[in-house]
Amino acid sequence: MKNRHSDSSKRSSAGMIIRRMPFEFSESLCAHWNPRRIEWSHMVSGASLAMPFLEPYLIRTLRKACAQIESEQLKEEVKLYMGQEGQHFQQHRKFNDTLIRNGYPELEAIEAEMQIEFDAFDSKRSLKFNMAYACGFETMALGIGHWLVRDREFLFAGSDTRVASLILWHFVEEIEHKNVAFDAYQAVFGSYFYRVYGTLYSALHVMKFSRKAYKAMLKKDGLWHNVRSRWNLLKLIARFFINMVPPTAAACLPGHHPSDIADPQWCLDWLDAHHRGDLPLAALDTNNLTMGVSV
Ligand SMILES: [Fe+2]
Numbered sequence: 001m002k003n004r005h006s007d008s009s010k011r012s013s014a015g016m017i018i019r020r021m022p023f024e025f026s027e028s029l030c031a032h033w034n035p036r037r038i039e040w041s042h043m044v045s046g047a048s049l050a051m052p053f054l055e056p057y058l059i060r061t062l063r064k065a066c067a068q069i070e071s072e073q074l075k076e077e078v079k080l081y082m083g084q085e086g087q088h089f090q091q092h093r094k095f096n097d098t099l100i101r102n103g104y105p106e107l108e109a110i111e112a113e114m115q116i117e118f119d120a121f122d123s124k125r126s127l128k129f130n131m132a133y134a135c136g137f138e139t140m141a142l143g144i145g146h147w148l149v150r151d152r153e154f155l156f157a158g159s160d161t162r163v164a165s166l167i168l169w170h171f172v173e174e175i176e177h178k179n180v181a182f183d184a185y186q187a188v189f190g191s192y193f194y195r196v197y198g199t200l201y202s203a204l205h206v207m208k209f210s211r212k213a214y215k216a217m218l219k220k221d222g223l224w225h226n227v228r229s230r231w232n233l234l235k236l237i238a239r240f241f242i243n244m245v246p247p248t249a250a251a252c253l254p255g256h257h258p259s260d261i262a263d264p265q266w267c268l269d270w271l272d273a274h275h276r277g278d279l280p281l282a283a284l285d286t287n288n289l290t291m292g293v294s295v
């Protein structure tokens, strides 16, 4: 069993707090919240749809694992991790409800499928599987967080500030708690090959549901068979894989630990700005994401 939990020097998780963000999604919210990139809007909304099912499952899993963790510090981090994930899915729930009400009721059938699958993981799969899933999903979330921050101008410029700020807040915190599920998995199980299995399984599982959701929304828009829209979608999917394959492959190496991956400066600036409380982080200026929060 590999346990690097005592290496606290590079740990961004050490200063974790639970942030309650004041997001509101009124009925005026447009599903094409990034009018320049409709397909991207739906890809992100498709991933958002999974959060109120996936993240409560992660919380339940980590809560069970916590009973087997000896380190008081790690237990404390797991509690903060659960608190952050709890905030994430509640905010996504508000966004998703507005989206469904504003013209996409077919998403409810996909939600029902997710409920069944995650409930089955709870009742039928081992804690080792569920922890490998949690650890693996967090690996993907860390890679996505780095990508979204690095590529934020392309992905979010000119978009609805509420959605951009929701997503960027969520993934700043994914970067912040990057070590927790990994350390918990290592402390309780530690099997290398099963961790790799969990990483690939969770990535494919989440992508399956995200794809179902964005496909349903594009169909509703009459764009699923539109050549230009399909080309836009394929370019975005390629962009996703170009940005996600390297960090996922690196995370599948035996010596990987999330704390070895330096946090992006913009992410650290966001955390500092939140600490100072002097910037509207729930309403970022999406026309000035180059400056980000470093103003
Ligand atoms: Fe989250």
Ligand SMILES: [Fe+2]
Pocket (backbone or CB within 6 Å): 085, 138, 141, 173, 174, 177
């Ligand atoms: Fe997370």
